[in-house]
Amino acid sequence: xxWRDVSIKHKLTLxxxxxxxxxxxxxxxxxYGLVVNHFxxxxxxxxxxxxxxxxxxxxxxxxxxxxxxxGVVLATLKGRKSVRQVILYDKQGHVFASYKASALKGTSxxxxxxxxxxxxxxxxxxxxxxxxxxxxxxxxxxxxxxLLILLLVGVGSLFSAFWLSAILRNVVSKPLLSxxxxxxxxxxxxxxxxxxxxxxxxxxxxxxxxxxxxxxxxLRDSHERLEEYNRTLEGRxxxxxxxxxxxxxxxxxxQAQLVQSEKMAALGQLVAGVAHDINNNISxxxxxxxxxxxxxxxxxxxxxxxxxxxPAWQMHLDIVSLLANAEEGVRRTKKIVQDLNAFxxxxxxxxxxxxIHAELNNIINLLRYECRDKAEIIRDFDPDLPVVxxxxxxxxxxxxxxLLNAIQAIEKRGTIRLKTWPAGGKAYIxxxxxGSGIEPEALEYIFDPFFSTKPVGQGTxxxxxxxxxxxxxxxxxxxxxxxxxxxxxxxxxxPVEPCKKAxxxxxGVGGME
Amino acid sequence: xxxxxxxxxxxxxxxxxxxxxxVSSAAAGGxxxxxxxxxxxAVYLYNFLHFVTWPxxxxxxxxxxxxxGVLGDQELGRSxxxxxxxxRQRGRTTIxxxxxxxxRPDLDFSACHILFIGRSQxxxxxMIVARLKGRPILTVADVRHFLSAGGMIELVKMEGRIRxxxxxxxxxxxxxxxxxxxxxxxxxxxxxxxxxx
Ligand SMILES: Nc1ncnc2c1ncn2[C@@H]1O[C@H](COP(=O)(O)OP(=O)(O)O)[C@@H](O)[C@H]1O
Ligand SMILES: [Mg+2]
Numbered sequence: 001x002x003w004r005d006v007s008i009k010h011k012l013t014l015x016x017x018x019x020x021x022x023x024x025x026x027x028x029x030x031x032y033g034l035v036v037n038h039f040x041x042x043x044x045x046x047x048x049x050x051x052x053x054x055x056x057x058x059x060x061x062x063x064x065x066x067x068x069x070x071g072v073v074l075a076t077l078k079g080r081k082s083v084r085q086v087i088l089y090d091k092q093g094h095v096f097a098s099y100k101a102s103a104l105k106g107t108s109x110x111x112x113x114x115x116x117x118x119x120x121x122x123x124x125x126x127x128x129x130x131x132x133x134x135x136x137x138x139x140x141x142x143x144x145x146x147l148l149i150l151l152l153v154g155v156g157s158l159f160s161a162f163w164l165s166a167i168l169r170n171v172v173s174k175p176l177l178s179x180x181x182x183x184x185x186x187x188x189x190x191x192x193x194x195x196x197x198x199x200x201x202x203x204x205x206x207x208x209x210x211x212x213x214x215x216x217x218x219l220r221d222s223h224e225r226l227e228e229y230n231r232t233l234e235g236r237x238x239x240x241x242x243x244x245x246x247x248x249x250x251x252x253x254x255q256a257q258l259v260q261s262e263k264m265a266a267l268g269q270l271v272a273g274v275a276h277d278i279n280n281n282i283s284x285x286x287x288x289x290x291x292x293x294x295x296x297x298x299x300x301x302x303x304x305x306x307x308x309x310x311p312a313w314q315m316h317l318d319i320v321s322l323l324a325n326a327e328e329g330v331r332r333t334k335k336i337v338q339d340l341n342a343f344x345x346x347x348x349x350x351x352x353x354x355x356i357h358a359e360l361n362n363i364i365n366l367l368r369y370e371c372r373d374k375a376e377i378i379r380d381f382d383p384d385l386p387v388v389x390x391x392x393x394x395x396x397x398x399x400x401x402x403l404l405n406a407i408q409a410i411e412k413r414g415t416i417r418l419k420t421w422p423a424g425g426k427a428y429i430x431x432x433x434x435g436s437g438i439e440p441e442a443l444e445y446i447f448d449p450f451f452s453t454k455p456v457g458q459g460t461x462x463x464x465x466x467x468x469x470x471x472x473x474x475x476x477x478x479x480x481x482x483x484x485x486x487x488x489x490x491x492x493x494x495p496v497e498p499c500k501k502a503x504x505x506x507x508g509v510g511g512m513e
Numbered sequence: 514x515x516x517x518x519x520x521x522x523x524x525x526x527x528x529x530x531x532x533x534x535x536v537s538s539a540a541a542g543g544x545x546x547x548x549x550x551x552x553x554x555a556v557y558l559y560n561f562l563h564f565v566t567w568p569x570x571x572x573x574x575x576x577x578x579x580x581x582g583v584l585g586d587q588e589l590g591r592s593x594x595x596x597x598x599x600x601r602q603r604g605r606t607t608i609x610x611x612x613x614x615x616x617r618p619d620l621d622f623s624a625c626h627i628l629f630i631g632r633s634q635x636x637x638x639x640m641i642v643a644r645l646k647g648r649p650i651l652t653v654a655d656v657r658h659f660l661s662a663g664g665m666i667e668l669v670k671m672e673g674r675i676r677x678x679x680x681x682x683x684x685x686x687x688x689x690x691x692x693x694x695x696x697x698x699x700x701x702x703x704x705x706x707x708x709x710x
Pocket of ligand 1: 401406433438452453459460461463464
């Protein structure tokens with residue numbers, strides 16, 4: 001295990017224990033040395049003093065040669081348990097008196113320390129020498145006791161060091177641990193806690209803790225903001241996508257309208273040419289047909305007198321009906337050509353102030369046979385409707401086409417309501433019938449040329465497309481509201497003031513429902 | 514230590530006796546409260562008992578009654594008797610005092626441990642000492658040249674105080690053992706010839 005991998009807790013403990021044990025060891029050794037040294041000094045001084053005192057107490061005995069007295073004096077050392085033996089020598093070096101402690105068991109020579117001292121009188125004469133042999137075992141025992149005490153002190157201080165390190169651990173390591181835990185949780189992305197267990201104090205740990213908590217708060221805030229942003233992102237992307245989609249739709253719509261108008265223009269030219277040719281050819285037939293009719297009638301008058309019962313008479317009848325058919329065909333073809341011409345007619349023409357109410361009355365009058373016993377016309381005209389500048393006969397054709405469609409949509413009996421009103425600088429002209437209505441699928445095609453739901457011969461499919469072009473040329477709009485079985489309302493919206501601009505942005509088809 | 518103890522004890526007794534005597538003398542009819550020389554001598558004699566060992570005496574027999582003989586000094590004899598009485602009262606080691614008026618050749622001093630020879634016997638002391646030579650009796654006197662005549666302890670008056678001189682060789686010949694402390698306090702000590710060297 002490397003030192004760096006050891007947790008701070010254990011590092012602290014280790015360092016503390018090491019330093020304290022080292023200190024204690026050194027202190028103990030120093031103390032031991034001092035004490036032992038001191039003890040030895042004191043001991044030596046003591047013993048020397050003892051020798052001196054005992055020796056001087058023996059002076060008289062030596063002087064007057066009374067060994068008994070010396071013996072008595074030496075025997076007083078009995079009180080000192082450590083003294084093993086005392087020998088008093090006279091000046092010749094003979095043993096003068098001696099004392100031996102009774103219990104001598106287990107004393108090896110090594111443990112005996114002997115102190116020798118000359119005995120000298122006040123006048124300087126040498127009278128003898130005293131030798132005290134002392135047992136050092138007490139010293140050794142004392143040393144051992146000191147060692148034991150020092151050992152106890154050492155162990156005690158080690159324990160207290162351990163205890164202190166535990167406290168230190170609590171003071172330093174615990175907050176560190178909780179900090180670590182906190183940082184770990186932050187690292188794992190958990191910002192939900194708000195308190196640090198050890199942030200009470202104002203020491204470095206407290207400051208660190210509160211800094212961490214602050215940091216965490218900021219992290220949490222930014223995290224939450226980020227999450228909030230993420231949550232709303234989808235919605236905002238969706239909104240933006242929808243906007244884009246709408247723009248795309250608009251674009252596609254306007255593109256389709258562009259294509260439509262291009263188509264229309266091309267079709268217009270084509271149709272103009274075709275209409276011209278058909279008109280020429282038809283005029284031959286139309287020119288020939290009255291003559292053929294007249295000549296056939298003359299032929300019949302002649303034949304009637306001679307060959308009334310001949311088969312040719314019968315044929316003459318057939319020819320008459322065939323001619324009538326041809327006449328009808330020519331008439332219809334002319335009508336189609338007329339329509340085609342109207343469709344392809346370019347937008348030039350004089351803008352004149354027109355009273356729309358008068359114009360509408362005029363057209364109703366023209367169509368009175370068509371709607372005789374089918375449709376009741378209700379007029380709901382707003383007298384405030386201003387005069388509108390427009391190409392008079394073009395607009396008349398537009399009203400006509402719409403009214404014809406309304407009459408045709410009514411099967412048996414119904415009402416057609418004409419309503420006008422001004423609003424926002426515009427004139428509104430509404431045609432409302434309670435006829436068949438338009439199927440939703442058909443609704444988007446009704447302004448296309450040649451779109452018709454009516455049987456061949458009845459509908460050309462050009463009526464509404466011509467109307468659309470006319471209204472567009474007036475910078476107006478057409479709105480259609482229709483429900484199958486309930487009826488249809490078609491509203492023409494025209495600007496009251498003549499519009500100078502060649503193309504206006506809202507010149508397209510109005511909202512179709 | 515034992516010796517010192519005795520010495521101290523002796524001093525205590527000395528003080529005790531002295532005070533008692535002062536009181537008694539004062540009660541007896543005034544006079545200056547001075548300890549008389551004779552009283553000091555008596556105490557000296559008593560104290561010598563403690564620093565001398567007689568040959569037949571065993572250590573433990575301290576309670577044995579010691580006999581002090583006083584020859585030719587009535588006053589000292591009375592003082593000693595008084596001291597003995599007081600000591601008995603206090604239950605101390607008792608002493609017995611024998612008074613001899615004057616020397617007679619038939620006097621046998623063998624009962625005595627200590628024999629004091631007064632000044633009145635100045636003519637006889639040489640003969641007495643000679644007669645007692647070698648016998649375990651501590652001879653004490655306050656006459657001059659006592660030691661040279663073979664006496665053991667001579668009391669000397671010096672600077673108003675009583676001191677003593679010791680003839681150690683005479684004491685040793687008599688088989689008496691004198692304490693080194695006694696010897697140490699002596700003015701002079703006549704030592705025996707050193708043993709063969
Ligand atoms: N008022 C109306 N009620 C019901 N259907 C209508 C009405 N106006 C127009 N339509 C429908 O629109 C189609 C196109 O009309 P139009 O262009 O006039 O052609 P046509 O009338 O010749 O069919 C008609 O075929 C019809 O289906
Ligand atoms: Mg039509």
